[in-house]
Structures are given as structure tokens and as C-alpha cells.
Amino acid sequence: MSALAAIGTYLPPWGSEKARLGGLDEDALTMAVEAGLAARSASDVAVTKVVFISRSLPLVIGGNSAVLLAGLGLANDTEVIEQVGGAPAVLDALATAGPGTMVLAADLDEGAGAGAALIGPGPGATVTSRGRVHRSLPVRAQSLDGVLHEDDDPRLVRERGTRASFQGLALDAVPFVVAGLSPRETAAFSGPNPPVLPATGAFSAIFALAAAAESGAEQLIVAVEQATASAAALGAGTTPVVRVEPEPHSPEKRRTHPGPDIKIAFTAYDRAFDSKVAWEAGECPSCGTLALPPRHRCLECGEEGTSVLVALPRTAFVYTQTTIHIPVPGLSTPYSLAVIELDGVGVRSLATVTDSEPDTAGIGSTGRMVLRRVATRSGVPDYGYAFSPDGIVHRPAYVEATISGGTR
């Protein structure tokens, strides 16, 4: 028996109610981690498998799984499936997933955001497949060169895509909500007063499930992408939903500048990865001093070569900060940098200030450390933790509870 143990949602604090925009330091991975951590905060189901579905994978070749697992605080031998897909693929994955599976979906286009659904052995609402139809009407297609080819004919899509595939599903009831369509189209194919979903991409299927779970009743859900459709029934049971959905504000007003790429040294990237992406310090077994980054020789007692990685707290305050206004090629200006101090351990770190306009956080401001793409270096995303000031994005107090003492 598999059941939905928890659902987490994430919307970036940028854009409008109609269409969220990913921050300049966000991508499908960082948003998926936000949603995944939200889901984990509501369930103690041990995650043994991660399915990550998106059409906006940061890297086509290599690297996503390790970042995802480190960001979620999962061991690096956890099974990961990276899947290119839309909302129907997400419903299918959930309907067939076994206990311990976390399905993540995230998109940057057509409304940015992410969702996470964690499958457990129960209790929770069950998800059962009610059929799928794969047909072809590729009015939007992206070729290998990255160019998006789009045919503008909404009535064709409605009749030969959505409606024809709906007929193929041969459903015996009108769905509670259809994911993957504009609000107007959703209303046309759903029952009365369907929930408004924030996007049409893969993660909209999880937002549909979240709304169904919150309705407290058994519900039929359909997900559509062009001429592909999938249906699933949400059964009886209670599934907690943790939403990280801040009020949207206007897009960041930043300038980018021509100039040289930011160099990347893969040796340094490799040495720093575990600490930098899982947010862990080196602890001296002799005197207990924490070092960020981990180092050969203990900052306090001089013990050498024996430090072990331990999870760091994720709440912090600003010790000092500045905002850089001059053009810096490869970065968008202005941007704020802070030296933050982590609560309770006295460990400090240099960090970019995120989720906010430059100069928002002053000395003493409190906030949380969140996984972000801190830079793109010669085309390669570089992940680390940025400081998100309190009051902009409300996050559940999940991190210490789920990650401390993890198996990494």
C-alpha cells in the first residue's frame, strides 16, 4: 500500500500571481530542493528514491543528482531518476511509486515553481492511475540546439490535443482539476470552481494534488501536455501540504554586463562540494570546533587531518553586509554580499543575499540559508547557500529536524 505522506510546494518570490519568475540565482534544481525540504518537514518517511521531473534541467549532461541529494540532505547513494517530462509524467510517476519515493517536479518556463510529493507506507491519501493517453501534437517543440519551435493555434490544441486525449481517457467522471492548462481551459475541462494552478508545467500536477488533498474529499485529477494526458484518483486519507509560496514582487531590476566568464576550477569545486552543497562544516574531533569551509588544521587547537563533516544550522543573522553597484561581468548588479553568523554555533560565512532587492538586509537582520545557484561559471552552475532574509519567504522549520544526524 502506497500513500501520499506529504506534499511540498514552492513558488519563487518574483513575478506576478499569474506567472512566477525564477530568481536570477534559482533554477529547477534549487526550486525542487525548496519543495522537497517543505515536504520532508511534514513527514518522517525515509527517502530511498528520488524522481525528478522537469523540462528545465540545469545540466543536460551530469551533475544534477548529486546537487539534488546534497540539497535535500539525502545520502549520495540514494537512487535518482532524472526525467524529462510534463504534468502527465508526474501523475504517472506518483501512481506507480513505492514507499520511500519522493517525486519532485520543477520548471522555469510558463510560470516558475516546484512541487514535491513523498510516498510512504501510509497513512495518507492513495494515488491510483485512471489511465493515460500518449498522442502526438507537437505544436511546441524544442530541438537539440535549444531553439523552441512554437505554432500558435490554441483551438487546434484544444480540440485535437486536450479534448481528443480526454476522450481517449474515457473517464467516468468530470475531474476536480486539470493540470497543464491555462486557468480558462482548466475551467472548461474541470468540475465547478477548480483551483487555480500557478503554471502549466510538470510541477502543476503536484499543485493539483495539493489542492485535492486540501479539499478533504476523494478527487479525480487529470494532467495534460499537448496531446498527452494522464488521470489519477486521489483516495481517502489525510496528506499534509506544506506550502512555501511567498507573495510575488516585481522582477529584480538588475543589469548584466559584457566581459570575461567567471573561471571555474573543478579541483576546488570538487574539494568544496560536500560541505558547500550539503551545508556542512568540518568538526574537529579533538576540541569540537567547527570550520567552514572544512580545513586540514583546526582553527582552535591545531589538530590536523581528522575533521568530520557535520550538518550546520540554517538560521543566521547578518554580521556585516555591502551592496555592489559597479558593473561586474558575469554577475547581475547591484547585488548584496553579507558575512552571516549561524545561530547557536558562532560559525560565519560569506553569502549572497537572495530572495530580495539589494540592500534589503542590514546588520542584525535574521534569515535562513537556502540552496541557490550562486554563480554560473564558464557555463557551469555553481551551487551553494545564500542568505534569505526573514519576512520575504516563510519557510517551515524543517531543516535541523530532518538533516541533523543524516547519513551523509
Next chain:
Amino acid sequence: MRRVALVGAGMTPFKEHFDLGIKDLVPMAVTEMEATVDKGLDRGDIQAAWFGELSTTDGFPTGILADSCGLLDIPVSRVENACATGQDALRNAFYAVSSGYFDVALVVGADKVRETSSRATFWEWMGMTRDMAWDFPLGLVAPANFALHVQRYLHESPATKEHLAMIAVKNHMHALTNPKAQLRHTITVEQAMNAPMVAEPFGLFDCTPQSDGGAAVLIVGEEVVDRYTDKPVWIRGVGLGLDRVMHQHKVDMTMFPATQKAAKASFKMAGLMPKDIDVAEVHDCFTGVELISYEDLGFAERFEGYKLVEAHDTTVGGKIPVNPSGGLKGKGHPPGATGIAQCVELFEQLRGESTNQVEGAKVALAHNIGGPTAVAAVTILGSSKD
């Protein structure tokens, strides 16, 4: 250890020398120095040279010094120590002469900041001083490097951005009479306060310009001083101090421990106290750095540096004039040359020959701090041996 004196000191103008390479600036600086040796210099007397250069813009540094200056038969060593490079080159040469191994040594500092576009410079120079995984990708550019300190300093001390502006005004005014200075125009406090922002709290006028240039000094052992001049300037103290390289490991960012350590070592060697200093060249890559350095060098009590500014004590004519040359702010800042150029100004001050003379100056101090605020140098010079 025997005593060591400066007997010659000269420099090129500091400016954007687009038309001159490092191979031009180095021999020009040495020739400028040579012209100040009162009784003349036979280059055959030079037994060794030290070359302070931060970035290698046009090939192999020590070879360039030997080759471009006609000094192919002596050993040349390069010193690189961030913005303390010039003074550290002098410190190394000082030890060699003081030990008695050499009698006559040449110290040259030079850099070409404007050999690449200023945008490219950000990443090139950050790469030399930042942790490549943790700090570098975040864009901890040079102004931000110091701004993080000064923001905290302004938070904890009574000083304000207006005090920073007053330092900019002072150093611009000091540069007016310096024929080698890059920025020879006065500004007002209002201009400085309203200038475009670079990195909070630094506006445009709080920042040093980007400069090219070279400077050189000749140092000799006390037994041979008379061969070159009757007005030597004695090296009374040298000191170098270090600190943690990452900002997150600096416990109190309202001060620069590197400066405090360098000053302690230099004052100890000189047997002098901060109150003995008549004139100082202090590292003012950003105005707030000069302010904090007043305290680290012992010219002011902690968090009281602003009082010197308000009383105009650090203006020429005041109690402890700072940066009569215009400082890095007004004169310019080609890092390898900067520390040596400070000594050129103090050489003139202690011989009563400066274009912005501090009357009766007998003991002088030069200070640099650089890299990720993790290295500082302090050199104390005097018109008398003791």
C-alpha cells in the same frame, strides 16, 4: 645588525599609462631614483635588486628588471605580497643589506593595472586573493572586500560616511601639488557624499583610481652612505603582519589585525611609539581604510579615528599629517609600486624637499594593507639614525 639608509628615491608619474609597458615603467623609475642620489650613482655599484610586482602583465618579472635596467650581472628577486608588495620588497632588501652581505641594493616596485580592461581586472585580481570555491564566485570585488569591514566599523563606531568624505577631500587636496599624482583636483564633501555608489558605503570618491606606475629606492649600508649623500633617510623599522584569509574567520571586522601586528613589529625595531611619528603615508585604497588604520597604527584610540578627521589633525599643518602625497586616493595605486612610492614621498619629507612639506618632519611611517585584508606592512623612516 648594521644600519641601512635610503640614499635615492624616485618614481614615474602614476596614471593610466596606456602608452607605456612594464618594460618602460621599470627603467624610468630607476632613472628617476638615480637622479636623486646627491653624489651620483654608478650602476655597477648595485649588488642585488628586489622587485615588487603584483601581477605579471608582460612576461617574466625579475628578468624584465635586469634586462630593462642594464643590471644583467646581479641577482634579482621578485616579491609578491598583495598591496604590501612594495614595502615587503624593501623589507627583504633591508635584511640583506642589514646583515652585511650586500652594501648597495636596489628596490623597485611597479604594476600595470590598466593593461587589461577594468572589467576584466575584477576577476583577474580576485583570482589572486580569493578562495576559488567559496569566495571567488560570489563577486567579492576589491571594494566589497574592504566595504564589509567599513560597514561594520560605521555600525559600531560614531564615525559616519561624512568622515569618509572628509578624508577623500583631504587627500584630493594633498595631491594638488604632487606632480606625480594621478588625480590633481579638489573635491567637496558634498560631491563625495553624492557620488555614484560603488559598494556601500563607498562612493566613487571614496575609491582609489586604477593606476600604472613604477617607483624605486636605493638602500645602502651605513659604512657606504657618505659615498652617495650627506642627507640619508634611515630605515628605522620594518614589519609585516598577517591575518586569516577569509572574512568569515576574522572575529572583529572593525579592525585590521594585520596592520596592528606589522605596526607592533616595526615600532619595536625602531624603539619608537606612535606619538613619535611626524608624518605618515597610510593605505587609503578606500577612505574608510585610512580611518580604521588611524586606530590600528596607534594614532587614535579605538573608534575615535573620526576625531582626527574632524580636527583636521591628519591634514598637512595638523598634528599628524597623513598622506601628504595625496595617498593612494589622490596619487594613484599601482600595487607593486605603491609602498615604494610612499617611501619616495617620505624620503622627500624627511629631507625637507616635498612639494607638500610637513615642517620639521623627522620620523615618518608608511603603511599598506592588502589582499583579503590579510597582509599589512609598516615601515618607519627617520632623518636620524637613532
